[in-house]
Each structure stands twice: as structure tokens, then as C-alpha cells.
Amino acid sequence: MIPFQQEIQKALQTLAESYQATGSINHLSQVNLPTQQSVSEIIQQLEFLLFPGFTQKVHDANELFFETIQESGWTLVKLLTLEIQKCLLFKACNSEPTAPVSENEFLNEAHLIVLNYLRQLPQIRSILQEDVQATLEGDPAAKSFEEIILSYPGIEAIAIHRLAHPLWVAGVPLLPRMMSEWVHRKTGIDIHPGAQIGKRLFIDHGTGIVIGETCVIGENVKIYQGVTLGALSVKKSLASEKRHPTIEDHVTIYANATILGGLTTIGHHSMIGGNVWLTKSVPPHSVVSIKPQEYVIDQKLKSPPPDWQI
Numbered sequence: 001m002i003p004f005q006q007e008i009q010k011a012l013q014t015l016a017e018s019y020q021a022t023g024s025i026n027h028l029s030q031v032n033l034p035t036q037q038s039v040s041e042i043i044q045q046l047e048f049l050l051f052p053g054f055t056q057k058v059h060d061a062n063e064l065f066f067e068t069i070q071e072s073g074w075t076l077v078k079l080l081t082l083e084i085q086k087c088l089l090f091k092a093c094n095s096e097p098t099a100p101v102s103e104n105e106f107l108n109e110a111h112l113i114v115l116n117y118l119r120q121l122p123q124i125r126s127i128l129q130e131d132v133q134a135t136l137e138g139d140p141a142a143k144s145f146e147e148i149i150l151s152y153p154g155i156e157a158i159a160i161h162r163l164a165h166p167l168w169v170a171g172v173p174l175l176p177r178m179m180s181e182w183v184h185r186k187t188g189i190d191i192h193p194g195a196q197i198g199k200r201l202f203i204d205h206g207t208g209i210v211i212g213e214t215c216v217i218g219e220n221v222k223i224y225q226g227v228t229l230g231a232l233s234v235k236k237s238l239a240s241e242k243r244h245p246t247i248e249d250h251v252t253i254y255a256n257a258t259i260l261g262g263l264t265t266i267g268h269h270s271m272i273g274g275n276v277w278l279t280k281s282v283p284p285h286s287v288v289s290i291k292p293q294e295y296v297i298d299q300k301l302k303s304p305p306p307d308w309q310i
Contacts, residue, residue: 153187154203212244
């Protein structure tokens, strides 16, 4: 073995030995975990079922259409059942580390969760249609449902949240958070699957939006880029308490506003201006804004000074 290969072998041996010293980030000889690839495949099937014809061509004939839906639906069922079963096994092992578990355990529970989940998809589609309609009505640049569904990151972020939230409510660990982070990486919009969001949410632009776990958002709310609906304190002891704000119906929150705290409520029909920092409630029909800076405009200069870099 040449010296380079020997050094490589030593480095790999040192890495292997570190698995004993740094064990909390290992997951060896334990139950299987859901994978990023499986999450991506689940979302692909869900997006097809939510928006048929947008992710792949669908035959117009009724019989062929329903055959395609059935095929995609059964693929989704198999993927979801396997990943949810993994999540339930993981949950059981975490709660009782010494209790013996079998790979076949929780299969019936996974089946029931998947069945209940499938039954909710028509309602989720109905709500998403209203979200798309709200976007079409709220954005002068939007030309059609097709444009919004194909190209608006806000709609994709909302759609995946509406799909992840029922799994969160059902007590499935890992998977709903992985779904929300999948779309977060894609869109730059971070919505925790625990957040409760009403109908007709309009996210414009969207980049940099953060919506926390215990946030409650009403209906007909508009949120622009860079908005944070976060916690006033990040103490671990508050994990089981409401830490994020409540946004009532018909509220508009403009770019880069920050609203913090579980006791903070933004009253209905209010407008929160750009760059506002709020840690207390405001009553309905409020307008909250920052006092404008005073600008001094000098028109005497005919051309920029020589040291300006244009």
C-alpha cells in the first residue's frame, strides 16, 4: 500500500472510531427512518393528485383519467404507509427505548392514518382552489390559475403545508417536518407543519417568510416577503405553550415585518406596515407603521462627484 493509501486508511479508521465517541448523531442498529427520497416521491404523487394535469399529462377520457388517479393513489398509499410505519416505530423507540419493537408493529395504525389522510384530500383541494383564487384576485401580475399553480412559490408552500398539517395533527413524527423543509429549501418559505392556517391565504413573493409552530392565521390574510411570525422567547421550557402570534381574518402584513409572541394578536382587518416590529396585540381595523424618515434631496448636483462608483 502506497503512503497516500495508508494515510487515507488511517483517516477512515479515525472516522470509524469517532462513532463511539460522538454517538448521539448516529442512527445505527435501530429502526429505519424516513428518507428524503421517499418524501420527495410522496410529494410528487400528492402534487399530481392535487393538481392533475399540471405535473404530467393526463388523458381526457374519463375512464383513462380515473385509471391514472387510481394508479397514482395506490402508489401514494404504499409510500405513505411504509414511511408512516417507520415514523411510528421511531416514536415508540424514543418513548420506551428498552421496549422490544417489531418491524410489523404499527402497520394497522399506519393504514388507518393513511385512509383518514386520503379522505381529507378532496377538502384540501377545495381549500387550495380558494388559495389560488385569492392569489389571482390579490396580485395584479397574476394572469391565470395555470400561471399561479405552475410558477408561484407561495402556492406550492401553502399546498405542502396543507398536506403536512394533517399528518402533524395525527401525531406522525418526522414526516410532516421533512415535508415542510422540502418545500422550504425549494421556495425559501418556512412554514412549520403545526401552524393553523385558514382559507384564502395569499403569500406574495414569499422569500424569507417564517411562520412558527403555534401560529394561528385566519382567513383572507395577505403576507409579503420577509415576514416573521415567530416566538418572543425560544426557551425549551416553553415548547408545549403557544409561542407564536395569532393573525385574525382580513389582515395584510407587508414586507419584512416581524410579529412575535404567543399572546400577540393582530385584530381583524388590520394592516401591518413594512419593517414593523411588534410584540404586543393590536385591535381590529388598526394600521401599524413606522414613522417615515425625513429625506433630504439636493437637486443642485448636475453630475455625480468623481469619487462616486456607479
